[in-house]
Amino acid sequence: MLYKESHILILNNVSRFIDLTELEKQKYISLLTEINIKRKAFLMQAGDITSYEYFITKGCLKVYTLDDDGAPHISMFAVEDYWTGDMASFMTKEPTRYFIKATEDTELLGISRANYELLFQEIPKFERFYRMLYQKSLISYIRRSNHGISLTAEERYIEFKTKYPNIVNRITQKDLAGYIGITPEFMSKIITKVNRR
């Protein structure tokens, strides 16, 4: 069977951890929903109860919260081949605190809560897939939350630039500041300083 590009991308992602038969692949794809959103559109906003988890096949999103002063704190940028969403709201059906906004026209594959549960029944191997996916994410979150606290803003900037060279030039300096955890003004100073070297 011939698959669309977006389906090939997600099947490759899944095949990092589990092997699927042709039939299972087709079943899996039948449980996914295609979603397209325009630049500046929201995939979710604080207060929403999200019913989907998403896989990005094209484009770029920023995931952020607003603090009490209304300042944005960006928790991740997500591009092609990334998973995103608000797992807390997805699992508990409580309203999310997150905004997820497209910074480019974006194409996604979504799995609904109902289909997510169905998936485990129909293809139990997916318990293993998600176990390994979450394990891997957890490792990088632990590393990040531990690392972040011990570095200066300049070091965090250099690290981000080195680790995600493909993302750094797709986002604004202001959003990067929101991710690094500093003001746009200070971000500007750091970039000027680092580039002068």
Next chain:
Amino acid sequence: MLYKESHILILNNVSRFIDLTELEKQKYISLLTEINIKRKAFLMQAGDITSYEYFITKGCLKVYTLDDDGAPHISMFAVEDYWTGDMASFMTKEPTRYFIKATEDTELLGISRANYELLFQEIPKFERFYRMLYQKSLISYIRRSNHGISLTAEERYIEFKTKYPNIVNRITQKDLAGYIGITPEFMSKIITKVNRR
């Protein structure tokens, strides 16, 4: 069958997410190793390749790294009913960067890498257990790493105290400073200030 207290604790922990038959319970317990360490002893040190993941049945541990200046950064305190270890080293067999040190005499149940793999073969339900355990941890790490960056040290202290009242009086102020991400001196100032209110 009659179980030890420590086994009851871990079986209760597991039963949050999956139901085990009597036979499965016994099989599971047979895959665990009992470990006891004294206060100030290390469960692991940077450079070790860890072959176990741990569940704490009694006592208290601190998990930390040392930065380039030799200053400790504490990533978690773990007490009874908590899981701990270095999953990155456990999975990849690379040397850990973590120190895990007992702050009280501590009793643990460990699962070795070999038995962890065996567990999934023998009782596939455990894929689901770990999927849900990691999912839950991931939710709280994401929340923490997002939240931490937007609060002042004083706010982070108050939050910790409110969220973990049972841990706060089992650890030193210095270690708490290492967790909050500030110097012990500044921690002292904050505590004086907060208590004066």
Next chain:
DNA sequence: GAAAAAAAATGAACTAGTTTAAGACTTTTA
């Protein structure tokens, strides 16, 4: 392609948190 809106740069005054140093208090060890 002009006007409007948003992002980036720059600088001066400010603040949260660090550093260093020294003394008081507590806990551990022999």
Next chain:
DNA sequence: TAAAAGTCTTAAACTAGTTCATTTTTTTTC
């Protein structure tokens, strides 16, 4: 139970990062 080691407190000088205000540059929109 005395000595040693570690923890906590206080204070003064310092620095990384913020805030506010203004100008320049880039991007978006119609």
